[in-house]
Amino acid sequence: MPEALSLAANNLLTPAVLFFALGLFAGLLRSDLAVPDAAAKTLALYLMLAIGFKGGVEASRAGLTADFFNAGATGVILSFIIPVVAFYALRSVARLDRTTAAATAAHYGSVSVVTFAAGTEYLRALGVPFGGYMVAVVALMETPAILTALLLAGGDAAGKQGLRGNLLREVLLNGSVVLLVGSFVIGAVTGERGMAKLDLFVNPLFQGVLALFLLDMGLVAARRLREAKTMTVPLVLFALSMPLVSCAMSIALSALLGVKPADAAVLAILAASASYIAVPAAMRIALPKADPGVYLTLSLGITFPFNLLIGIPLYQAVVATVLG
């Protein structure tokens, strides 16, 4: 246990996490510190490209093994079922309306690429040998939760005038998903030769860009918290406890389906994360009556900081204890 605490403390003292804390702190104190919109979008594009490409190159080294299919299947199943648990918790404990509960559940079933980036950096520092193909698992886990949420919302989904026609295409072709998957494929196809050309761009710069991106995330999270009008104690408790429930579900399913422990650690981090890039836009299209003040504040303002500061080392420690 002292070792786990020491690892958790080390995680808190990495530049990326401290820049997130700086953004959060500056935002809560209403500093005029800001990352321009276009810059934030560019940083997000860079992260998707670098994460996808590096994962593709690593996958090309190891090849697509049975481990990938185990992890992928586990991830997809989790993304389908986590929203069901989240939905009923939000309906019964937090007394949320059906539409907002379904939209929020979609966020918790889908995944956060930035939490994945921070989590895998942490696991790399510990020498946990997870597969490069886990990037592909991230992409697989982006959308099933949206489909579950639409089923849970039932007749509340938009579309009375046939406006929902292209929703599935828009969700599957969401820019961040396309760039992540596309970069993974490019990395897998070009392998070591491609890495030799992009190494300087995707490796030494990565931590700096992640730090700047997390600074912006901190500022955005602070603004969400400051302007949260519909927060209740049950909702805050949900945002803090749902990641733990998802992590437990992930570990149980990983054990059942034979996911190797290093990949199970990444899956636990992914399962505990909540989306705030791909899913919010999809929910504005599919469930416009749902309150974004609830789902964005919970996923971005509470769950993301919790995972970044406490969750990632905690999930890794639990996976290491349970699965070895």
Added chain:
Amino acid sequence: MQTVRRRKLEIIVEAPVLSRVEAILKSEGVRGWSVFAGVEGHGATGDWHSEGLSGAEEKRLIFALTSNDAADRVLEKLVAFFEDYPGVVCVSDVDVMRPDRF
């Protein structure tokens, strides 16, 4: 200088559903419009800001000039659209040069 009366539509919608409104404009015969990005504002649900992450709550302002008939047809369809989605629309009479363009 010769000017002719036309109607101006100013429509504010969330970025994720912009293409749906543009499809309405196109289907009802509006021949041209411009789209501008919103920065921040305040409305029925409180403050909103343009955020680089998801773009889910980003706003777009559509500026369109068109004929009376086309404007009426667009407004009719927007009534149904706003049953599902948030947004603002305002219409005004304007005098334009080169009316054949609108």
